[in-house]
Amino acid sequence: MAFTPTRETYSGKVYPVTVGTGDSAITFGGENVLPFNSFEGSTPNRPLVAFEIQDVPPSDWPENVQKPFAGVSDDPVKWAKYCQDELKAKAIALRLIGTHPDRENRSPEDAVKTVKDVLAAIHIPLIILGSNHAEKDSSVLIAAAEAAKDRNCIIGKAQEANYKTIAAAAMANNHKLIAMSELDINLSKQLNILITQMGFDKERVITDPMCSALGYGLEYTYSVMERIRLAALTQNDVTMQQPMLGDVGMYVWKIKETTASEADLPQWGASEERGIAWEAETATALLVAGAELLIMRHPRAVEAVEKIIEELI
Amino acid sequence: MALSGIEIFKLLPKTNCKKCGHPTCLAFAMKLAQRQASLEACPDVSEEAKKILGEASAPPVRPVTFGTGDKAVKLGEETVLFRHDKKFVNPCAFAIEVKDTLSDDEVSNLCGQVVNSEIDRVGQKLRIDAIMITNASGDAGRLEAAAKVVAAKAPGVPVIIYTENPQAAEAAIRLFADKRPILYGADASNAEAMAAIAKNNKAILGVVANGLNELSDLTEKVKGLGVEDMVIDSGARKAKDIIANNTLIRRAATKKNFKPLGYPIINFMQRPDSLYETLLAGIGVTKYASIVVMSSIEKWKNLALFTLRQNIYTDPQVPMQVEQKIYNIGEPKPESPFMITTNFSLTYFIVSGEIENSKVPCRLAVMDCEGLSVLTAWAAGKFTATKIAQFITDSGIEKEMANKELILPGYVAILSGSIEDKLPGWKVTVGPREANALPAFLKTRN
Numbered sequence: 001m002a003f004t005p006t007r008e009t010y011s012g013k014v015y016p017v018t019v020g021t022g023d024s025a026i027t028f029g030g031e032n033v034l035p036f037n038s039f040e041g042s043t044p045n046r047p048l049v050a051f052e053i054q055d056v057p058p059s060d061w062p063e064n065v066q067k068p069f070a071g072v073s074d075d076p077v078k079w080a081k082y083c084q085d086e087l088k089a090k091a092i093a094l095r096l097i098g099t100h101p102d103r104e105n106r107s108p109e110d111a112v113k114t115v116k117d118v119l120a121a122i123h124i125p126l127i128i129l130g131s132n133h134a135e136k137d138s139s140v141l142i143a144a145a146e147a148a149k150d151r152n153c154i155i156g157k158a159q160e161a162n163y164k165t166i167a168a169a170a171m172a173n174n175h176k177l178i179a180m181s182e183l184d185i186n187l188s189k190q191l192n193i194l195i196t197q198m199g200f201d202k203e204r205v206i207t208d209p210m211c212s213a214l215g216y217g218l219e220y221t222y223s224v225m226e227r228i229r230l231a232a233l234t235q236n237d238v239t240m241q242q243p244m245l246g247d248v249g250m251y252v253w254k255i256k257e258t259t260a261s262e263a264d265l266p267q268w269g270a271s272e273e274r275g276i277a278w279e280a281e282t283a284t285a286l287l288v289a290g291a292e293l294l295i296m297r298h299p300r301a302v303e304a305v306e307k308i309i310e311e312l313i
Numbered sequence: 314m315a316l317s318g319i320e321i322f323k324l325l326p327k328t329n330c331k332k333c334g335h336p337t338c339l340a341f342a343m344k345l346a347q348r349q350a351s352l353e354a355c356p357d358v359s360e361e362a363k364k365i366l367g368e369a370s371a372p373p374v375r376p377v378t379f380g381t382g383d384k385a386v387k388l389g390e391e392t393v394l395f396r397h398d399k400k401f402v403n404p405c406a407f408a409i410e411v412k413d414t415l416s417d418d419e420v421s422n423l424c425g426q427v428v429n430s431e432i433d434r435v436g437q438k439l440r441i442d443a444i445m446i447t448n449a450s451g452d453a454g455r456l457e458a459a460a461k462v463v464a465a466k467a468p469g470v471p472v473i474i475y476t477e478n479p480q481a482a483e484a485a486i487r488l489f490a491d492k493r494p495i496l497y498g499a500d501a502s503n504a505e506a507m508a509a510i511a512k513n514n515k516a517i518l519g520v521v522a523n524g525l526n527e528l529s530d531l532t533e534k535v536k537g538l539g540v541e542d543m544v545i546d547s548g549a550r551k552a553k554d555i556i557a558n559n560t561l562i563r564r565a566a567t568k569k570n571f572k573p574l575g576y577p578i579i580n581f582m583q584r585p586d587s588l589y590e591t592l593l594a595g596i597g598v599t600k601y602a603s604i605v606v607m608s609s610i611e612k613w614k615n616l617a618l619f620t621l622r623q624n625i626y627t628d629p630q631v632p633m634q635v636e637q638k639i640y641n642i643g644e645p646k647p648e649s650p651f652m653i654t655t656n657f658s659l660t661y662f663i664v665s666g667e668i669e670n671s672k673v674p675c676r677l678a679v680m681d682c683e684g685l686s687v688l689t690a691w692a693a694g695k696f697t698a699t700k701i702a703q704f705i706t707d708s709g710i711e712k713e714m715a716n717k718e719l720i721l722p723g724y725v726a727i728l729s730g731s732i733e734d735k736l737p738g739w740k741v742t743v744g745p746r747e748a749n750a751l752p753a754f755l756k757t758r759n
Contacts, residue, residue, distance in 0.1 A: 003529040003573065006564045039557040102753045132749075215434075215620040216666070217659045219627050222599075223397040230395070255666055257616065267432055269612025277591050277617045284592045285621060288556075288599045300588070308592045311552040 007040045008033075012236035014229075014292070015203040016045060017176055017243050019091065020125030021152050026090060028292040029243030034229060035290050036312045046313050047292045049283075049302055050091035050127055051083040052249045055106065055114045056098035062259045064272045065249075065297045076114050077121045084122045087302070093127035093295040094118055095250070099140045100131035108143035115147045127154040127295065129178075134161040145169035154178060154293075156245075157208055160191060167200050178245055180208035183220050185227050185240075192239045202238065206293060208245040213252045214282040221246070225289035246286035249297035252279045280304045287312070316369045318346040324362035325355065332356055345370070373566040375576050377517055377542045379406065379443065379604075380471025381493050386442045388544065388577035388603040394563055400628040403577075405597060406604045407618060408443035408473055410583055413459035414450045420459050424466035426610045432619060435633060435658060439619035445497070445606050446485065448476035453484055460485040473497050473519065473606075479506035490514040495544060497521070497579065501531060508538035519579055521546040525561055529573035544579045544604060552596055555580055559601040577603030584608070591617055598622050632684030633658035639710055640665065643674030647715035650675045650755060652744060653701060654722055655682040655690045663748045671752035676714075680704050687722045698728045702735035711739075720744040 016030030028048040033041030057074050058066050066073065072082040076094065083089040096111045098104040115128060128144050130137030137157075142165060145155050156178025158166040163179065170177040179195055181187035188209050196202045209224045225244055232241040252258055258275035260268065268274060279301040283294050287309065296302050322342035333354040335341040344350035345366070352358060352366050374389040390402040411423050424444065431440040444463055448456040456476060463472060473495040474485045486496050497519025499507035504520075511518040518540050522528035528547050535543060547558040559578055565571035580602040584590040590607055591614045597605040598621050627633055634656050642665055643649075654664050656679050668675050680701065682690035690696035711717050717739040721729055723746030732741045745754050 003526045003565065003571070005525065005561045006568055034560075036553060036556050037560060038553070039561075212659075214617065215624065216662045218621070219396070219624040219629070220659070222625070223395075223629060226395055227397055254670060255662075256669070257620075267612060268616050269614070271613075273588070273611065274613035274616065277588055277613055280588065280592055281595050281617045281621055284595050285599055285625075288596060304586075304588050304592055307589060308552060308596075312556065312596075313553065 008037075010041065010233035010236075012233045012238075012241055014232055014243055015241050017204070017206060019048075019127075019152055019154055019176060020123075021150075022123070024123045024125065025152065026125055032233065034233065035288055038313070043313065045292075046309050047287055047294060048091055049294045049296055049305055049309075050093040050125075051087060051089040051299075051302065052093045052095060052295050052297050053079045053083065053118075054095045054097045055111065056104055060097075061297070062253055062275065064258070064275045065253050068299050077117045080118045080122050084124050087299050089124060089302075091125040091127060092118070092122060093129060095129040095131070096140055096144065097131045099136055100133050101136055102133075103131065108140045111140045112143045112147040115144045119148055119151055125153065126151065127156065127178075129156050129295075130166075132157070134159055138162045138165040141166050142169040145173045145175055148175065149173040152176070154206060156180065156206075158191075158195065160187070160194075163191060163195055164198065167195050167198055170204075171198075171200050176204045176206060178206045178208050179242075180210060183210045183212070183217070183224055185209070185224055185231070188224070188228060189231075189237075189239050192242065196239070202242070205242045206245050207240075207242040208247060211245075211247045211251045211282075211286070213248075213255050213257075214278055214285065215257060216251070216255055218282060218285060222285055222289045225286065225291060229290035243292035244290050245293045245295070246283060246291035247295045248279060248283045248286065249295055252282050253297055276301045276304075284308055316346065316366070318343040321345050321366060324358075324365060326357045326359075328357065330357065369570075373570050373575050374563075374603075375542070376403075377544065377577055379493060379495060379517060379544075380469075381491070382469050384442070384469045384471060385493065386471055391563065391601070392567055394560075394567060396625060397629050400630070401626045403603065404622050404626040405602050406442040406471075407594070407615075407622075408445045408604055408606045409441055409610055410445045410447055410475075410606055410608050411459065411463065412447045412449040413452075413455045415459070417458070417462050420462045421466045423610070424463055424470075427470055428467050430610060430615055432616060434616075434620060434623060435635060437623060439615075439623065441610060441615065443471040443473060443604070445473035445475055448474075448478065448481050448485075451478075453478065453481035456481045457484040457488070460488050464488050471495075473604075474516075475519075477503060479503055479510060482507060483510050486510060486514045486516055489516075493517065495519050495579075497544070497546075499531070499535060501527065501534075504531065504534055505538060508535050508540045511540050512538075517542040517544060519544045519546065521548060523548045525558060525565075525574065529571075532573045532576060543576045545574065545576045546579050546581070550581060552593060555593075555596065555602075556600050559597075563601040579604040579606065581606045587611055587614060590614075594618055595621050599625055634681075634684040635661045635679055637679060637681035637704075639708055640677045640679060641674075642668045642677055643672070645674040645676050647713060649673075650720055650758065651678070651710065651714060651718060652676070652720040653678040653680060653705075655680055655685055655687050655696055657682070657684050657686045657690075660686050660748075664751070667748045667751040668755070671755040673752075673755040673758075675755070676710065678705065678708065678710070678719075688724045691725050691728070696725065696728075698731035698735055701728065701732055705736060705739075716740070718742055722746070 013032035157180035
């Protein structure tokens with residue numbers, strides 16, 4: 001029997017988002033088909049993987065993902081340059097985790113200095129992330145966004161509790177914005193609407209439906225992403241057409257599977273390989289579900305994911 | 314394509330005799346359309362209607378049982394493209410390739426790894442499901458010898474024999490004749506001979522073609538030769554082509570009920586780099602493969618892939634649950650904190666993860682609330698003072714504790730007084746609302 005492939009044509013498409021400036025600027029998103037279904041439409045840009053660094057030494061990261069950055073991670077500038085120059089990172093995600101009140105409680109002024117120093121040292125795009133403390137992030141990210149003015153960074157994360165100040169700061173300083181809600185397509189849509197009602201350009205938003213690690217709710221993130229992407233394409237819903245972020249490293253490198261030693265759990269195999277596979281597998285599943293921007297930690301996990309993207313595009 | 318209730322109604326006797334247990338033929342037709350009734354309930358239906366309805370009600374992806382006994386694997390039966398629409402039915406099977414160019418000792422060693430691959434995760438037993446013996450040597454005797462080793466060292470494990478050579482196939486498949494093996498390697502050039510062997514040995518036939526057009530022709534041809542159980546390979550080996558072809562196959566089957574592609578998919582993912590192979594196999598798991606073939610077994614790789622498969626094939630309508638009990642996190646002492654939460658697996662994972670991060674040894678009571686999260690379980694009347702008090706009393710945990718203090722999730726602070734009333738001698742402390750505040754909370758108590 002002759003086979004006629006069922007081709008889908010979609011009415012909507014994902015907004016392309018460009019970050020960074022000059023020759024190092026990069027665009028992601030922009031496709032009008034489901035992830036990697038380029039047989040029936042166009043996928044003009046490949047997903048972007050950013051290396052995660054932070055403003056304080058990563059003493060809270062498991063040993064296996066601290067190791068690759070030994071000797072550089074005591075200083076965010078050295079760390080960023082190492083990622084850019086040695087690991088050939090295409091973007092850096094600087095998490096200002098040290099500003100969290102329960103951590104070092106660094107001030108917005110400290111954050112400004114870190115952001116300025118890192119920006120002076122790199123030419124690739126920068127993502128600036130707060131510590132996920134809604135109140136503190138407001139003050140830290142306002143200062144950080146201003147310090148990074150006109151470098152076309154991504155600022156995040158704006159959440160329901162603090163989106164007004166953070167979106168205003170991103171808007172005033174010409175940055176892109178990450179809007180994060182918690183694993184619910186309706187909350188995600190609502191936050192995008194609230195942000196655009198402030199006059200923020202909807203094509204400058206990146207949606208973070210909240211990441212979860214493989215084995216720890218990955219199926220929720222996976223399905224929320226699939227549903228958001230279907231709404232964008234099949235219903236041409238302009239409030240759901242933002243590219244999506246998978247903030248993978250942070251969620252993966254704290255669970256038991258990436259931290260337990262082989263001596264404790266021999267049936268789980270080599271701990272270093274296990275952690276790397278966990279991060280890379282989580283990232284790959286989210287790419288297939290629709291993520292266009294990934295934040296990751298381990299260089300070998302990033303390398304494997306870049307390779308699989310190459311084969312998928 | 315599935316018929317609508319009205320289309321089915323037209324084929325029924327329209328006598329409203331009620332013998333099927335439904336008040337009218339129309340009501341029965343509606344139940345049939347929703348797959349909530351079986352046509353056999355109607356004693357008067359015509360043979361013609363049976364044939365039409367039988368074909369229309371068959372699952373769009375043919376169910377195929379691979380192997381026999383307690384290690385048999387069910388393949389196919391899928392009905393949707395996206396897991397949020399409906400649960401994916403039969404989890405993708407993992408097969409390991411064993412080449413017949415390996416020595417008998419090496420084959421035997423790989424069999425041992427497969428047999429010992431089982432791990433328990435959230436109450437499910439997960440393992441490498443099958444072994445594929447490949448005729449890489451091109452020699453029929455060598456294939457048979459390797460197959461003999463597998464039959465002896467991995468008894469009961471479902472087997473795929475991979476060869477394009479009918480003579481080699483016949484000798485090897487005979488060893489598994491009543492075990493429902495897969496004979497993979499039927500193409501346009503050898504279909505007759507391979508189909509005959511599959512038929513004689515009650516094997517499932519693995520068919521391979523170059524692209525979906527040729528594949529559709531081939532499955533029709535094989536079906537015409539009397540073999541109905543097949544697994545299909547579109548020839549795609551590159552990640553991009555695997556996603557494209559698997560998607561088009563699943564779409565043709567589920568949206569158009571296109572029978573020539575309504576079979577379980579087998580994908581070959583073997584790569585020299587084991588990490589890379591893990592990611593490629595993961596793409597198969599997410600995108601419609603029923604069997605993925607890999608080249609190596611490592612414990613870390615199995616754990617990652619088993620977990621992914623479990624995540625993707627979870628029923629999106631039924632929350633994952635963990636067992637009701639009191640979990641020790643770290644090595645709690647009599648004076649260590651004692652907390653309670655519900656048995657929604659995500660709640661448990663997040664709460665126990667944050668406790669681990671705090672490095673403060675604790676006891677965590679996980680109460681069966683049918684897999685609901687704290688606030689939902691409270692609203693549904695499953696996480697109430699009475700039930701919590703009962704659970705704590707029945708557990709007998711107070712014998713192990715220095716101070717009878719229970720830490721309650723912040724969201725149900727309202728319950729603290731009534732729990733204290735029902736648990737005489739206990740102190741109830743209200744903890745944080747969100748798990749991510751637990752490390753700070755626990756550290757300040759120390």
